[in-house]
Amino acid sequence: MDVLTQIRKPVEREMKDFESLFGITLQHQNPLLMIALRHVLSRKGKLMRPILTLLAAKKYGEINDSVLHAAVSLEMLHTASLVHDDVVDESGVRRGQSSVNALLDNKAAVLVGDYLLSTALKHAAMAGDLRVVDLVARLGQTLSDGELQQLSNVKSDEISENQYFNVIRRKTASLFAVCAEVGALLSGASEDEIRRLGEFGTYVGICFQIRDDVFDYYDAEVGKPTGNDMKEGKLTLPVVHAVLQPGAETWHETALKVRAGRATEEEISALVDFTKQSGGIEYARRKMDEFREQAIGLIGSDGNEAVGEALRLYLDFVLKRVS
Template identity: 50%
Template sequence: MDLLSLIKHPIESDLSDFIKLFDQSLMHTDGLLSQALEHIRKRAGKRMRPMLILLMARNFGQTSSVTQNAAVGLELLHTASLVHDDVVDESGERRGQASVNAVYNNKVAVLVGDYLLSTALLHVAYTDNNRIVKYLSELGRTLAQGEILQLSNIQNLDISEDIYYRVIRQKTAALFEACCVIGALSAGAGDEEIEAAGRFGQNLGVMFQIRDDIFDYYDSREIGKPTGNDMAEGKLTLPVIYALNSGGNDALRALAYKVKQRTVNPEEIAVLVEFTKEHGGIEYAEKKMGEFHTLCLDFIGKYVKYDVIRQSLNAYIDYVVKRSM
């Protein structure tokens, strides 16, 4: 059985129910809105975040309509943030498929993102759980803060791991943390369990983002992310930050500042990519992933009681580390 099948094994019927509810949330009779929502529905990913919510609910109790509506709310909130991010980043692709702003235009994309956000809030309201409503409302603020921090970091001449982690903790890690917290909340977990689940989610999310950043140093049309795409968007990620801080010279740091100012050209990006590989940036990032992997295993050892859920969550963190896209 492959890793994804192991992850899904204890929640197959729950996941099927989620997909039906999520797809229903993206149905509309209006022509243009209907087309845009259909475009989003067709580019559905592997459902990694909803699966985490369902697994966490199963670990601490049972899934319910509260779990399902919270999962749909979070996935819609996440989807809205991606639609808006593509506008901000002027991105024409996401995971090898055309973005909403590329198929239509920025105005349509922003409005569709707003529609998704409102629909997310509607499903969260269906939970009738104030703690879940509050948590997901805070998540929306955190994601926006992360984007603004990332944009403001362009003007910051400091190239540091601290800023890198602050950004990803408010973006990717915050989403995974929310998945674990609301899954646990929906199943009636205790405060200690909810707090531990949140830490697990955050560690998992940081690990997920580091793996995603490593992809940027290898060309792959499968993921719709050519080599150096993050740098082309003004982002310095963990591998190049480490390489610059451990062995970079003034000329290379000047190129890094050009990345932040978005004035760098493809040839200069190629120089930074090669420098990063030659100076241990990839190995360092993989080592950091290993540290977060260990923290995730600690949670599983202490808070996961059932063998089938333990096997699924172990497969989940293995998949995050080993995935190729």
């Protein structure tokens, strides 16, 4: 049994219900929209976020229709944000497949993203709890805030870990946090249990993004060729650590050029090599291990024991995933 199957085991039946509901939701009479929605459905990936929502719900209670609608809402919001991000980044590839804007065009992709966002809010309302609507709406604000923060950083001369973590907490970790919070909330968990699982989700999301950033230096299988982040002007944790070391002032200037979109291919390639040689990758992995230890402590021994073990496996899967 592979690790992902083990993780899903406590909620396998409910995940099938989720996938059925998610698939039905991605149906429409409009031919152009249907092309885009089928494309979105074909690249749904491992469904890590809805798995987290369902596990969080089952840790302290049962998974009902409200939880399923909330999970669909959050996955729709996540998908909408990716569609919009690809337009903003002018990216033609997402996880090794064509992005929606590459399949259609930017105008159509924005409208598809808007449709998915509206569908997300519809399913949040169908969860039957105004707290879910509030959490999903505020999450949408947070995701947009993170994207805007990343854009504003382009004009800054500052390069810092604090700046990096401020962005990924908004753009990535916030979604995992809300997935866990909503699942716990709808299962009747206490305020402290909801808080702990939300913090767990935050650490999972931070690790997820750092792991994604490390992929960019070695692995093209996830649809991100080596150095692609820098080509898009993104300075991730490995390079941030590398250029902040004593004696790296020249590389610091190169990193600013990268972020401003003024660096040549040769400069980007040289900065990638410098990052690797300066221990940037190893540092990022150490930071993931630190966040893992904090996350493990939040799972606790209370609630459903099988789900607690699945959450530990979930965390380790995020840290060790190869795609």
